[in-house]
Structures are given as C-alpha cells and as structure tokens.
Amino acid sequence: MNKENVELTKRLRDFFQIYLPKQKCYSENTVTSYKYAFNLFFDFLNSRKGIGMTKITMDCFSGESVSEFMEWLSRERNNSASTCNQRLMALRSFAKYNGTKDFSQFSLYAEMKSIPAKKGRPKTVEFLSESALEILLKQPNAKKISEMRNQFFMILMYDTAARCQEMLDIRIKDICFNEKTPYLYLTGKGSKTRSNKSKESTPKSSLKEDSSVISTPSKFNCS
Structure with missing residues (x-):
C-alpha cells in the first residue's frame, strides 16, 4: 500500500462511519447501499483494469473510469437505469466529501457531476382491480x-x-x-x-x- 492508498482508505472510513450516519443522518439501509456501490466499483477496477484494493487511489475515481463503470453495470450486470444512477450517486457523494477535505481533488467531483444520469424506459404501472x-x-x-x-x-x-x-x-x-x-x-x-x-x-x-x-x-x- 502506498501513501495515496492509505489516505484513501482513511477517507473512506470517515465517510462511512462519520459523515453518512452522523453528519448526514443517513439510515443504516442507505449506508449499506452506498457500501455495496463501492464494492461493485472496486470489483470493476480489479476485473476490468487490473487495479487491486492496495493500489486504488483517488485518481481511479476519474470521470472516465466512473463512466466506464456505469456502462459495465448496464451491459455486464444488466442493471436498470435506476440502479446505475443510484451507484453513481454514491460515488458522487464521496467525491464531493473528499473534495471538501482536499480542494485539489474537487475536480473529480466536477467530472462525476458532468456524467449524465441514465434514462430508462418508463414502466407501465399495473394495478389490481x-x-x-x-x-x-x-x-x-x-x-x-x-x-x-x-x-x-x-x-x-x-x-x-x-x-x-x-x-x-x-x-x-x-x-x-x-x-x-x-x-x-x-x-x-x-x-x-x-x-x-x-x-x-x-x-x-x-x-x-x-x-x-x-x-x-x-x-x-x-x-
């Protein structure tokens, strides 16, 4: 593990243990959903880019990588547009939080912010008589x-x-x-x-x- 990787893991720990549950008052279910989004992103980095956990840094959160991640979710995992957008929201939230801790990395949040949300076909609402x-x-x-x-x-x-x-x-x-x-x-x-x-x-x-x-x-x- 290099210095940047250690710093990232500390930032992630504070994000999940302090920022989301205590400062943002997110529910346990929401925090769990965010954690799952990150697990998927790390799986993507490992399987598609050969970047293991000990080599992940904030540079891996570039707009290009996240866009590829969105396509991977859609094509490889057959996730719906809504699910893909939820994963994107989780990564954006962390990028914004990280930018407040290190302003030099705020550009990563700007890159993610420019990634358009996926649009799915509207579902027909079915109901019982x-x-x-x-x-x-x-x-x-x-x-x-x-x-x-x-x-x-x-x-x-x-x-x-x-x-x-x-x-x-x-x-x-x-x-x-x-x-x-x-x-x-x-x-x-x-x-x-x-x-x-x-x-x-x-x-x-x-x-x-x-x-x-x-x-x-x-x-x-x-x-």
Missing part, C-alpha cells in the same frame, strides 16, 4: 391471530401506501386513534417522518374482529 383487491385482502383466515395480524398488515399497508420497511418500523406511539380521522406516523428513507391519514376507501369489512379469537389473549403469537 377493486374486486381483485378485495379477494386478496380476504385470503388470510382472520379466525387465527397470526393471520389476522397479516390481514391487518396488508390493509394498513394498502391504506397508507407505506413501504414494507416503514410498516415494520411502526410503534404504538406512531398510531393515533383519538381523532375523527385516525392517522399514523411513518418514518421513511432518510429518517424522514410523515403523517398519513386513513383513507375512506379502506375495506373496513376486512378488519372485523372475531370474538372467539380475541377473547383468548394467550393464543396471540406473532411468529
């Missing part, structure tokens, strides 16, 4: 506590348009029933919180409780 949705939401057997839980999860997810991870992060304190229109707080990407009101279109009939199950709390099992 109202009758199909009703059938789907009635699939769990609400007489069983675990399946009642699953049904409620599905309905609430539909009702609030929440992401799966946002649903899993919901806590009792995030749910407000003491209003004319119930609502809940969802924490999404970037740890941003928003409130979502319950929609009138929610198929409330699917939320009817089965007294024979509710009356036996000991049967409650979330496994």
Whole structure:
C-alpha cells in the first residue's frame, strides 16, 4: 500500500462511519447501499483494469473510469437505469466529501457531476382491480391471530401506501386513534417522518374482529 492508498482508505472510513450516519443522518439501509456501490466499483477496477484494493487511489475515481463503470453495470450486470444512477450517486457523494477535505481533488467531483444520469424506459404501472383487491385482502383466515395480524398488515399497508420497511418500523406511539380521522406516523428513507391519514376507501369489512379469537389473549403469537 502506498501513501495515496492509505489516505484513501482513511477517507473512506470517515465517510462511512462519520459523515453518512452522523453528519448526514443517513439510515443504516442507505449506508449499506452506498457500501455495496463501492464494492461493485472496486470489483470493476480489479476485473476490468487490473487495479487491486492496495493500489486504488483517488485518481481511479476519474470521470472516465466512473463512466466506464456505469456502462459495465448496464451491459455486464444488466442493471436498470435506476440502479446505475443510484451507484453513481454514491460515488458522487464521496467525491464531493473528499473534495471538501482536499480542494485539489474537487475536480473529480466536477467530472462525476458532468456524467449524465441514465434514462430508462418508463414502466407501465399495473394495478389490481377493486374486486381483485378485495379477494386478496380476504385470503388470510382472520379466525387465527397470526393471520389476522397479516390481514391487518396488508390493509394498513394498502391504506397508507407505506413501504414494507416503514410498516415494520411502526410503534404504538406512531398510531393515533383519538381523532375523527385516525392517522399514523411513518418514518421513511432518510429518517424522514410523515403523517398519513386513513383513507375512506379502506375495506373496513376486512378488519372485523372475531370474538372467539380475541377473547383468548394467550393464543396471540406473532411468529
């Protein structure tokens, strides 16, 4: 390892351990996604350019190398335009951070900034008909506590348009029933919180409780 390589590894450590999680307050999932982007970039440098980990320096982050990396993702790994752009964003973020630490290297960020984002074909948004949705939401057997839980999860997810991870992060304190229109707080990407009101279109009939199950709390099992 040469001096430039050692300096780069220290800068990367600070970027992932301090800058992203503590200064930018990025979520653990976002940081993990950024790390994966760098792992792919280093794999590209090794397999396509013969540059191993101990030889990587900031010069490897040139606009030309990153552009080739984008093409490699698209052609060799068949990544979508959206995925390629996410990888580019991760590298840009580091180049910008590095430029604030060493102004002489800020030009690398300018080079990356000039790389155009890939454009993909717009996907046709498919959706379920109202009758199909009703059938789907009635699939769990609400007489069983675990399946009642699953049904409620599905309905609430539909009702609030929440992401799966946002649903899993919901806590009792995030749910407000003491209003004319119930609502809940969802924490999404970037740890941003928003409130979502319950929609009138929610198929409330699917939320009817089965007294024979509710009356036996000991049967409650979330496994």
